[in-house]
Amino acid sequence: MRHIPVLVEEVVESLQLRSGMIIVDCTLGDGGHSERILQKIQPNGVLIGIDADIVSLDRAKKNLDKYDSKKIFINENFVNLEQILQKNKINKADGILMDFGWSSPQFSERGRGFSFNLDEVLDMRYDAKNDGKTAKDIVNNYSEKDLEILLRKYGEEKNSKRIALEIVKKRKTKEIVTTNDLVEIVMKINKKGKAKIHPATRVFQAIRMEVNNELEVIKKVLPDAVESLSVGGRLAIITFHSLEDSIVKHYFKSQSDKSIKIINKKPITGSVEELQNNPRSRSAKLRVVEKI
Numbered sequence: 001m002r003h004i005p006v007l008v009e010e011v012v013e014s015l016q017l018r019s020g021m022i023i024v025d026c027t028l029g030d031g032g033h034s035e036r037i038l039q040k041i042q043p044n045g046v047l048i049g050i051d052a053d054i055v056s057l058d059r060a061k062k063n064l065d066k067y068d069s070k071k072i073f074i075n076e077n078f079v080n081l082e083q084i085l086q087k088n089k090i091n092k093a094d095g096i097l098m099d100f101g102w103s104s105p106q107f108s109e110r111g112r113g114f115s116f117n118l119d120e121v122l123d124m125r126y127d128a129k130n131d132g133k134t135a136k137d138i139v140n141n142y143s144e145k146d147l148e149i150l151l152r153k154y155g156e157e158k159n160s161k162r163i164a165l166e167i168v169k170k171r172k173t174k175e176i177v178t179t180n181d182l183v184e185i186v187m188k189i190n191k192k193g194k195a196k197i198h199p200a201t202r203v204f205q206a207i208r209m210e211v212n213n214e215l216e217v218i219k220k221v222l223p224d225a226v227e228s229l230s231v232g233g234r235l236a237i238i239t240f241h242s243l244e245d246s247i248v249k250h251y252f253k254s255q256s257d258k259s260i261k262i263i264n265k266k267p268i269t270g271s272v273e274e275l276q277n278n279p280r281s282r283s284a285k286l287r288v289v290e291k292i
């Protein structure tokens with residue numbers, strides 16, 4: 001299954017794509033946005049596609065093979081954006097796109113434990129070859145207090161205290177290894193009830209954000225992204241979480257009329273049709289700025 005990109009035409013319009021542009025897609029995924037980007041910048045444009053996940057990168061390469069423009073694929077964390085561009089002799093970019101989070105095949109086909117619906121080992125790293133912490137490390141080693149804080153902060157989980165206690169109780173008897181182990185623990189506290197979302201949604205989200213240090217990398221990359229743009233170049237960012245959006249919004253505000261001009265005061269959201277057809281678009285927010 002190929003990832004369905006969100007807000008594609010809105011991104012194309014916001015980046016003011018034209019033939020010959022140099023565009024960086026920091027979160028290549030399955031290459032859905034990049035495909036539209038390539039259609040607009042060909043034949044002489046350059047696409048730099050970055051993804052921390054080598055499997056995503058390889059899939060995108062295949063999906064984008066038919067386009068003639070120059071394509072540079074990089075398997076790295078976008079937090080290293082400045083060094084990546086330097087290494088590849090890209091002085092400034094005309095446009096940069098970031099579309100945070102996971103792609104659908106990562107969630108459902110990669111065996112990394114992102115989904116509470118599949119029984120897999122708790123991993124949740126986008127970059128499965130780095131030796132950073134996994135979801136399994138977090139649930140088995142974080143203190144009860146740290147677990148509570150992370151579930152509350154990243155998951156806005158109202159039962160964070162009770163779930164943290166339950167995790168610590170469980171791991172005293174047996175290591176927590178799989179997604180099912182974790183779902184079982186969470187569902188002792190969060191009963192199925194009438195809620196529209198799965199009772200473990202917020203817990204899984206919080207742990208994934210911690211594993212990949214998601215908010216910290218966003219904070220770090222924003223100034224580097226602005227610095228990497230040519231004057232008149234645009235930065236388009238799609239977020240799916242209120243904390244992500246808040247970081248982007250506040251950074252843009254703090255730099256407004258200094259290094260950037262804010263293009264849309266309110267975030268762009270999906271059309272009624274997109275919201276109906278692609279559930280993932282329901283929480284998507286697009287913010288765009290221009291380098292001055």
Ligand SMILES: C[S@@+](CC[C@H](N)C(=O)[O-])C[C@H]1O[C@@H](n2cnc3c(N)ncnc32)[C@H](O)[C@@H]1O
Pocket residue numbers: 003004005006026027028029030031032033034050051052053056076077078079099100101102103106126212217
């Ligand atoms: C929402 S998907 C992008 C989908 C893509 N726009 C498309 O149209 O198919 C996000 C992608 O970003 C990657 N990713 C997440 N955090 C990253 C990071 N810090 N550095 C590099 N890639 C990252 C994930 O591996 C995933 O493939």
